[in-house]
Amino acid sequence: MKRSFLLPLAFFHLLLVPCLVNADISVTMKLDRKEATPLDSIRMIVNVSGTRSSDSQPILNALESFSVTQGGTSSRLEIINGKINAGIDYTYFIQPKKTGTFRIGPAEVTVEGRIFRSNTVTLTIAEQPQSPGVDRGPLFLSAGLSPTKVYAEEQAIYTLKLYLQTKVSDISLDLPEIDHITFKQLGKPIEYKSLYNSKTYQVLEVRYALMPSRQGNYTIGPARMRLTVFQPRRRSRRSLFDDPFFSFSSGKPTTLASQPLELKVSPLPKEQRPAGFSGLVGTFQMKSKLEPSEIKAGESATLTVVLSGRGNVNRIPDLKFPELNHIKVYADQPVLQIEPDDKGIEGSKTMKWALVPEREGLYEIPPLTVSFFDTKNHQYRVIKTSPLAISVLPGEEKQVRASAAIGRGNAVEGSSKQAVKELGRDILPVHTSINDLGTGFLVRPGGLFFWVATLAPVLVYALAFCRIRFRRKSVSMLAETKAKKAARTFVKKCRHGEPPSSHLAAAISEYLNERFGLTLGSLTPDEAVEILRSRGVSLDTAHRFRAVLRKLEDAVYTGKGHESCDIGEDIARLIKQIEKEIR
Known part of the structure; x- marks a missing residue:
């Protein structure tokens, strides 16, 4: 009974006097393997014994050839044979960027202003060639x-x-x-x-x-x-927690x-290269049509040319239509469509011209040509549109002259006035005298009732509108002001010289908390992407933001967090882009 009473007392004493556990502090670095390949992820644990807290995250040295991802932090308290021991475990996952033998460490941990250093570890990264007959794992x-x-x-x-x-x-x-x-x-x-x-x-x-x-x-x-x-x-023995839940x-x-x-x-062959080569590489074809093919002078016909194919379709040129006598040509804006599929990129460009002949006659439309390098036949080709012609009939000249004569007041044969016939009467009576109207209740302009009836609805509407706007603003104004201030505060911090990576990382975390009303402590790059995507930020902008966080994270974990960082302006522009995309 006495021993069971002393055990809680020991825990209580430990919580009240933490300095007793800080008497002998040591830092140890461990890897889960000594050899790996560039495809492996290695677990690294920095173990701090003799304390339950540190002033900051460990600084990891000699990790320039690795990508570092934080795995989490856990604290422990052990009582072995009456001896109390406390500690912290910092877990990281490192991914090699190249092959070779690397000496990693030491890790530096600051506790109550004192710096403690760990041991160093050696890791060998070697290529492991794979063949179809080798088991490559899950x-x-x-x-x-x-x-x-x-x-x-x-x-x-x-x-x-x-x-x-x-x-x-x-x-x-x-x-x-x-x-x-x-x-x-x-x-x-x-x-x-x-x-x-x-x-x-x-x-x-x-x-x-x-x-x-x-x-x-x-x-x-x-x-x-x-x-x-x-x-x-995996559990070594069955217990209550073996339940599937x-x-x-x-x-x-x-x-x-x-x-x-x-x-x-x-390179593309120089032999037999046509003059004015368009730069197209792939397989292409061209179609054309003229609608209508028969019109009157002064009317318009539309020539449509579609150049399509598979290859570098973004280089399809805008074709030039030649000048024609007695035909006015008006070019439309070309339309480029790109449609990727599982076989590659294909696309088409649609070009249109409005043709307006000024005289009657038969006009031939000259063919349009384009050249490209055919990758299937390994040779240059020139393709052209099919020959087209447009037939132009005389315009409406006589009718125009007759209309002009009438406008000048000249009489036209066959024209005569017709008597007005009464086709019917309206359902409601048509009053021809003001005496037919009775004297009812009149609202005289300028009277009190007139002004009350006129202004009352306007005043009621204005008061209701102002009240609704005020209530909405009172609820959302504080949140909007706080959110906008977060972006401005962050941009100001980025423009004060070249702040250290650790300060930028802390500023980004503070910005996200203030901007979205969060209370997050540490923030991983993947969590930041989820937050931005949930607020409507595009996938490309979110991935750029994650890349910046990983760069800052690598700098902090590799001991360069106190050094100045030259990406402050880039981060500021990225934050402005995020503000534009947030819905």
């Missing part, structure tokens, strides 16, 4: 390119496939950045089941049109996919990378 990313040899401005299909046998969420993709090569997504990602090495996988596939602008040999680097992987918790999964941030690919880009 989760991997594969890339494909077709064809691998193209001409400049010819499109190739870049396909990414995520093979998975486990539950994932929060998927984001970073495509390789290569000079003179652009990526255009082809439709939405598709999902299906497939077999790989006799195993069934759920496959998420997304395709891109890859367009090189210059010749050369290119290496398409790995595409990186960030996602959260859920793994069931408590059998939830824990999420682990993971980054996957695809294999690099090679692309050879050949």
Whole structure:
């Protein structure tokens, strides 16, 4: 009984006198493995013993070659053989950016103004070549390119496939950045089941049109996919918590990378290149029509030309219509339509001209031509519209002259006045004298009743309108003022020189809390994306905001949080863009 009483007393004493636990403070850094590949996510734990709190987050040194994601913080309190020990565990997940042997650390932790340093750890990152016969596990990313040899401005299909046998969420993709090569997504990602090495996988596939602008040999680097992987918790023995209600999964941030690919880009041949080459590369065709083909002088006909095909359709030129004698030509604004599909990018440009002949006769419409490089036949081609003609009849000259004669007052044969006939009477009587009207109740202008009846509805409406506006403003004015002030405050902080990364990260968290009425402490990049997307911010702007947060996060965790940061102006412009998109 006495021992059971002393145990709560010990806990109470521990809470009141925390300095007793701070007598012997140490910091230890641990990795869950010593060797890994660029496709692996390594768990790193910074263990602080002897205290239950620190002045700030640990500073992680020598992590420039890794992407760092915070995994969470947990505190502990242990009593072993009557000895009390307290500590904090900071969990991180690091993703290697390149191969090699790296010495990581030390981690620096500040407690009550004193800095404590951890040990250093060594991690080796080596490439692990994959072959079709090798088991690649329950989760991997594969890339494909077709064809691998193209001409400049010819499109190739870049396909990414995520093979998975486990539950994932929060998927984001970073495509390789290569000079003179652009990526255009082809439709939405598709999902299906497939077999790989006799195993069934759920496959998420997304395709891109890859367009090189210059010749050369290119290496398409790995595409990186960030996602959260859920793994069931394992228990060593059965307990009350083995009930399915408590059998939830824990999420682990993971980054996957695809294999690099090679692309050879050949220049367009100079031989037999037509004069005035348009720059189009692919397969194209042209159609034309003239409506109507027979009109009168002074009327208009419409010539429509549609140039369509598959290739670099954004370079379809605006065709020039030649000048014609006795025909006025009015060009309409061309309309370009681009429609990506699973085979690449196709599109069309519709061009229209209004033709107004001034004289009668038969006019031939000269054909319009355009040149392009045919990637299927590996040669230049010139296509033209079909020959068209327009027949012009005499205009309405006689009728115009007759109308003019009438306007001058000249008589026209056959014209005569007709007597007015009464076709019927109105249902209501038509009063021909003011005496027919009775003397009823009159509201005389200028009297009291006149002004009351006239102004009362206006005054009632104005009072009701002002009351409603005042009530709405009184409720929302405070929130709107606070939200607008948050953006202005943040922009001012960014423009005061080059603030440190840690100050910018804290300012962003403060901005989000003030702007959206939140009370968040720490904020992960993925949580920030969810907040912005729920407020109507576009996906591209939200991803740019996440990239900025990750850059600041890497700087803080790698010990550069106190150094000045040169992206303050970029963040300020990004915040202004977010303010425009918020609904």
